[in-house]
Amino acid sequence: MTKEIFYFLVFPGLLFAGVLGGFLSWFDRKITARVQFRQGPPLFQPLYDFVKLLAKETILPKYGSPLTFLLSPVFALAGATLAAVFILLPVLGIESGFSGDLLVIIYVLNIPSVTYIIGGLASGNPLAAVGSSREIKLILSYELPFLLVLTSIIIKSGMTINLREIIDVQIAQGANIGSLSGIFGFITILMCVQAKLGLVPFDMAEAEGEICDGIMIESSGSVLAIYKLVKYIMFLTLPALICGLFFSGLELSGINILWSILKVLLVVLLITLIRNTNPRVRIKQAMRFFWVWMNLFAVISIILSIIGV
């Protein structure tokens, strides 16, 4: 039991994922700033943001449900940490996980998005309601291609639904990204992760210029701080999942640490570049993009992995 609590709270859960995710979000902001001719934040800025927000007053919305509004960030944090534990344990090679953990990961990864929606609706703000409705549509769009890509990976790895075994197969036979089906799958999952993280071009749930941060509009103080922490954790978890599925996992021993860091940074760099070279699309366009193009890519990936390319 103590081991599980340690996993959840310290490594690779809350503390580890929060700190490393904060670093990755700093990396993202620094690269963004450099692309935009700006100086960018200092290294500890994510920490400063988090601590400052914790110290600020939390304002409860007048026309909402305060309990739901306050609980949803807690559930979001729990869900994100759980996802981090389930993904990082096998990806880092600490524990082999259990049979079928990929299915659990699919569910757990959705908890933060769902709590955003609930929190947004509970705030009683019309702009948050618009944001929530957009987030729902977004989940409906990216979830299917995400599942299809996972199917393609599962077929490729000999019908195993255990993340560690998928990584082991890759270590034995070469990383999934090296094959044609892997490339199609990688493009698809990168877009899905972009949408899951709520970054441009799929940030319409928070669209600052249209609905002033949408689902987050009423969050303040510690509520916003916890949402920020959730974002940090997701910023590590999702790239780590991509590394596990396509780059034969991460390792924490010897010189391999450097490789692991490079892999994660590469994925984050791609995500950052995509968000800096695109405007926000309309929700309709995003849905069409995922349902037509990304599903097509994912299906191609599945067909290719059945053929064995």
Added chain:
Amino acid sequence: MGKKTIIPIGPYHPLLEEPEFFKLYCDGETVVDMVWETGYNHRGIEKICESKTFEQVFYVVERICGICSTSHPFAYANAVESIPGIEIPLRAKYIRTLIGELERIHSHLLWVGLAGHFLGYNTVFMWAWKYREPVLDMFEMITGNRNSYAMFTIGGVRRDIDSERAGKLFKVLDEAEKKINLLIGAVMDDPVIHARLKGVGTLTAKDIHDFGAVGPTARASGVDIDVRRDDPYAAYDLVNWKVITAQAGDVFAKAEVRLLEMLESIKIIRQCLDFLQKNPEGEIKAKVREIPAGIGIGHAEAPRGEVFHFVKSDGGNSPIRHKIRAPSYTCIPTFRRSCIGGTISDAAIATAAVDPCYCCTERMSQAYDFRTGKKLYNAADLIRLSQQKTEEIKKQLHKR
């Protein structure tokens, strides 16, 4: 139709640089009706102008808007100079034209940046504003200020541009042109921007005529109007340039018109600098003894469209009536055609596409009861109330 929700854009909103209130009545994501509320920015500029001398009014109208801070003095100068019928020196005409066109470049770059920001494309925002810097540097070299240039005066301009400085300006202009070309390429060739802006907020030529919209908003819908060509002032009839129009009328066409106009402006500035360098000597200010009684009308093509100033003089040293009509005043109401029926995301960029300048627009305010819609006070009532209040305070002070 289901229940309508009011989605507020404003009074404080990241989309608007100034306090302003757009009420979007939405059915789901679709905008079914839209109402515009003003009155947050009223400063009584016209009344203030009546208490200043003709010379001082320049610096007041310059502060109507921080972005098009030369177009208002331009139109005012045209208005005042038309009362005695002053012909300003050729050199002053060229310098005025140069300042006006530099302002157009910096205003359009600012708009491109903001439009990028509204689309969540912050890279374009930062790049456009970075590339705006050389233009502001040029302003600083010429006038000493990056904004609010205090360059105009009755009968001419206040500062000269010597040939040495003109040479330096050429260099900065070349640098700016390169960057502007880069930005134009980046914006016009981006497929995602095309997907996002084409067919959004479309205004037909009929809509433009119905609302009397002006400037790039009108030109993007194929309405070929431009004060600089239709009623030339300053040196616009002496330089070689052309009016940019587009036919589509959507947000992309408006962006296209603005981007290409910048290149025309660079062309005009080159010719002005060339003239100033070749003719280094010359008066920059005509002597004006007094402004006789009469009315003066002046207009100028601001970056957003036609600015109109009406000045009435009784032969004294200050205008007895000063009326201003800014371009946004007719451009903003076009949202009734461009936004209704679209989605919230489209409404946001379509309202921003006319480059609204709210502080320019607010000329009069009235207070309404928000439940019944009954008129409570108009400007005169508010002044009367204010005076009553002052009287009461005075009385209380005397009692002590």
